[in-house]
Amino acid sequence: MPTLTINGLNVDVPQGTTILNAAKEVGVEIPHYCYHPKLSIAGNCRMCLVEVEKFPKLQTACSTVVTDGMVVRTETEKVRKAVTGVLELMLIHHPIDCPICDQAGECGLQNYYMKFGLHKSRYALEEKVHKKKVQDIGGQIVLDAERCILCSRCVRFLDEVTGTRELSFFDRGDHSEISIFPGRPLANNYTGNLADICPVGALTSKDFRFKCRVWFLKAFDSICTGCSKGCNVDAHFKGDILYRLKPRWNDAVNQAWMCDFGRLTYKAMNEARLLTPFVREEGARKVAAWGSLLPEVAFRLKAAADKGGPDRVAVIASPQSSNEELYLLRRIATSLLGAGNLAFTPRVAGDGFADDFLIQADKNPNSRGAQLLGIPGGAAFDALIARIAAGGIDALLVFGNVVGALSEEETASLLAKVPFVVQVGTNEGPVSKAATAVLPSASVAERGGTFTNHAGRVQRFRLGFPPRGKAKNPLEILLSLGNRLGAGWTFAGEASVFRALAETEAPFAGMSYESIGIFGQGIRE
Amino acid sequence: METVLTTHFFDERYRRMDTYRQYGGYAALKKAFAMDPGQIIDEVKKANLRGRGGAGFPAGVKWGFLPKDLSRPRVLVINADEGEPGTFKDRVIMTRGPHLLIEGIVISCFALRAHACWIYIRGEFVREARIVDEAVAEAYAAGFLGKNIMGSGFDLDVTVHRGAGAYICGEETSLINSLEGKRGWPRLKPPFPASVGAFGLPTIVNNVETIADIPWIVTHGGETFAALGVEKNGGTRLIGVSGAVNRPGVYELSAGVNLKEIIYHHAGGIKDGKELKAVIPGGSSTPVLRPDEIDVSYDIESMAKIGTMAGSGGVIVIPEGTCMVRSLSVLMNFYAHESCGQCTPCREGTGWLKKIVGRIEAGKGREGDVELILDLCDNMMGRTICPLADAAAMPAQSFIWKFREEFNRHIGEQKCPYGNRF
C-alpha cells in the first residue's frame, strides 16, 4: 500500500489509486469536471492540476497514480493560479445564462467560481463564440451546446456505458461542439443519466425544465419502483410534491445510473392519487371517515369468513408492497382470516421489456419479497382469479391499483362478482373504479420500509414527507385491521415489523435495518 | 562535407528501386540482417541520433523503451505528418529518396522486432504519398517487404496511411489516434506509446528523417555518424531555410553548423539586399531570435542554452521592414486553427491569443493587452495534455520580449505602423 503525503497529511492507499481519489480519503477536495468514477479517465478539463514533488510541471490528480512516498500539494500559490487560470479560460465563452439555466444551484462552474474564481472577466462579450442552444436531442435531454465545457463525460457515457454513441464532438479548437448527427437523436433507455453527469447546464432534463429551482428542493433516500431492479434513488421534493428522481450510488445494484422509465415513476406519486377514503353506494362515491370505515372493513371481512367459511374470502397482495406490509398481510390472510385464497402476480399491462443492463422484465419492486414471504403466485393467482370469476368469493381485499394485467373492463366485470371489495391503493385506476370501499394508502415517498429486488437484495426506502391528503401508511392500515381481527400486535413501526419478520422468515434471518444499512443486504439463499 | 541522405538526390531517378540499388541501396539491409537486433540498436545509440521531428529525443533511448517481453507484437509508425510551419525536409526525402525511408524502416523493424509499420503521411501530400506508395510496391516486388525478406525469415508489412489535414497529428499520440480512425486528440502520458500505442500495441513513432538516417548508420557505424555532428547531437541534419533569403531550400549540414552560416552562406543571405530583422530558428513554435543572437551552433543543446530550440530544422528568415505584430498574428491564427480542442487552456487560450493579437494589429489594441498576452501564455504553458499550447505561447512571449516596442506602438498609435501589411 503506497503512502501519499498530501498537504502534510499521510494516507495509505491501495495500489493503483489516483491522487484525486486518495485526496478524498483525507477530505482534501481537488476540483475537477471531466473525471467521473464510472467512466474512463479523460484528463482534459485541467482543473485538477496539483503540485507533485520531483515533477517540474503540475500534474493532473485524476490521472496520476500514487507511488510510495509521493508528496503532493494542492493549496500552493502555483496551484491556485493554475486552477483560477483554467477556470477563467473555461468561462470566456460561457453564456451568462444563470438566471434561466436549470443547473443553477448545482452547477460545477458556479460552485468552483465561488471557490476559486471570483474574478472579473477580461474577455469582451462581443468576441464570444456562439453555438447552438436549446436543442431537443431526443430521450429526456435538452442540449445547449454553448454552455458545454467539453469535458466529454457525455461522449464517454454513450460510448462506454450504453455503447450507442449518439453524441460526438464536431469541428475542432474553440469551435468544437457537442452534437448528435442530424436525424439521429438519442436512442437508448438511459438518456436521463446525461443530465446527471453533465457538470453544467449543457445537458438538462426535459421533464424538469423550468419546474423548480434546486435550492428549494429537499432530498430523501428511496428505491425506484419501476421494476424489480430496485435502483437506488435520491428523491427530490418540495412540500409534498416530488420533482425528480436521481440515481443514488450503489455499486451492488445500479452503480451511478438509472433508466429513463424509472426516472418518471415519481409522477404517479403526484398525480391521480387516492387521497380520501370512500365507499361506493348506489354506484356513486361517498366519502367516509377512517374511524368508521376501518372497523367496518374488518367486520365485513370477518363476517364473510365466518358465514361462508374462509374459502369465501380472498386477498390479492401487491408486489408494490414492502416486505413489512406483505408480512403483516400474509399473517392477516392466513392466521386471522384463515383465507387460503391468497395470491399475487407480477404481471402488468405492457410489453415486459428487459435489457442486459438495469431494466428488468418484472415491473414491480417487490415480487421477490412477496415470493420469499410465502405469498403464492403463478398458478395460485390464476386459480384465485378463476374462483372470483366463478362467483366463489364474497369478500375480497385487494392491495394495489390494478389486478395483474387486466383491463379496466375486465377488472370491472371481475370485481362485480364480489359483493364486498375493499382496496388499499395509491392511485385511481381499474380497482378504485370498481371497489366497494377504498382505503387510500401512502406512496413510496410517504412511508418507510424495505423491498427485495430481483437478485434477493433487501434495500430500505425512507419516508420523505407524511402521507398526502387523508392517505395512510399501509402498515398502519394493516396493523389496525390485524388488531381488529384479534392479532394483538404492538409493533411501533416498520423497523419493529422487520425485526419480527427477520426472526421467523428464513431468507431474512439475522437481518436488521442496521445490517441493511444504506447499500442493502442480500438474503440468505 | 559528407552527406548521409542527399548524396544522390540530384538524380531524379533515385526514387526508383533500380537506380537506388545501383547507388548501393539495400546493401545496408543485407548487412543488418547479418547483425543481431541488439547490435543495431547499439549503433543507433552510439550515433547520438536525436529525433528529427522537432522534439529531439534520442532515438536509441526511445527504441529501448519497448518492453523486453515479446508476447505482444510491436509496431513502428513513421511520422510523415510534416506540418510545422517552416519545415519541408521530409517531403524532399520522400520524393527524392523514398527507398532511404523504406530501407530504414526494414532495418529498424528488424532491430525492434516489429512486423508492421504504418507511414502516416499528411493528407495534403497527395503526390508524395503516391511516390512512397510506388516505392513500397517496388519493395514488395523485390522481396524487401512482405514475407521472409531476403531469405532472412523476417516478415514485415508496410502501409501508407494518409492524414486529412490537422497539424496536431504530428504529435505522436494524436497521430496514433488518427491512425486508429479517431479525431486527432493527443493522449495522456503515461502510458507511453512504447507500452500502449497504436491499436493498444507497443509502438515506436519516429520521424521520416530519423529513420532515413538508419541505413547509413548501419553501413558506416554509429560512431562515424556521430562524428559528423557534435557531442550530444550526432550526424547531419536536413535544414530548411525559408522566408526572405536568396536561396531558400533544404540543406544537409552538420548538426553543429553555425546558424549565421546557414543563413548567410548556404542560403545566400537576405533577399533584395535587406538587413535581417529576426529569425525563427526551428519551426514556428520556437522562440524568435534577434540578429545579434544568431551567431551560435545550431545543435540542440546550444540552441536550448540561448532560450530557443533547433526544433524541426526549419529556419524562417524575417527581413527588415516586416511588422512583427502582423507576423505574430499569422502564427496565432495558425495555432487557433490547429488546436484540437481537447483541453481547456489550449482550446480557449489559442483562440483568445488570436483575437488579442489580431486586435492589436488592426489598431484596436487596448492598454494592458500585452500584459494580458503574457499572463495568458503563463496560464497555457505546461498546463496541457500536449505541447501545442506551448508551441503557441512561445512565439507570443518571445515576440513580445524581443520586439516589445512594436506592440507598444500599435497600441499607443491605434494603428499598424507598417500599414497593415508585411
Add this chain to the structure above:
Amino acid sequence: MSVAFSETGRAEFERLLTRYPDRKAVILPALHLAQKEFGYVSDEAIAYIAGLVGTSPAEIEGVATFYTMYNRKPVGKYHVQICRNISCSLLGAEHLIAHVEMKLGVKPGETTPDGKFTLSLAECLGSCGTAPVMQVNDDYHENLTVESIDRILDQLP
C-alpha cells in the same frame, strides 16, 4: 437517398480493411474514398461509412469534421487553397490572396457562381522553400507570382 461505393470503391475498401488490425482504422481512408467517389462528404456518405464500419454516424461525423480536407459541403470544380502561413506571407502571400479574390470575385470560403472555383486559405502546406505556395485539388503550385497564378488558373479547363 443513400449512397454506396462503386464496385472499385468497394474493392478498395475491402483491401484497406486487410491493412489494419482494427476495423475503425479505415475511417480516414474511407472518408477520402467517399470524397473521391461522391465529390464531397455528404450526410449520406457519413451514414454509409458508419454502416460499413459498424459505428454511429455521430462518431464518423466527429472524425470527418475534425480534419480540414474532408469537405462536408460541395466545393467547386477546382478547390484553390492558398497558404497564408508565415513563410508564404513573408514572400507576399497576402498580396496574391487579394489578387485571386479580385480575379475570381469571391472571398475565402466562397465558390464562384459558375461553380468552377472555390477559394480557401490554407495553413502551412509543407513547401516553405518554394513559397508562396497553393494547392489546387491534389496539385501543389509553388514559387507563385501574380503572373504564374493567373496562368495556372486561366489554363484550368
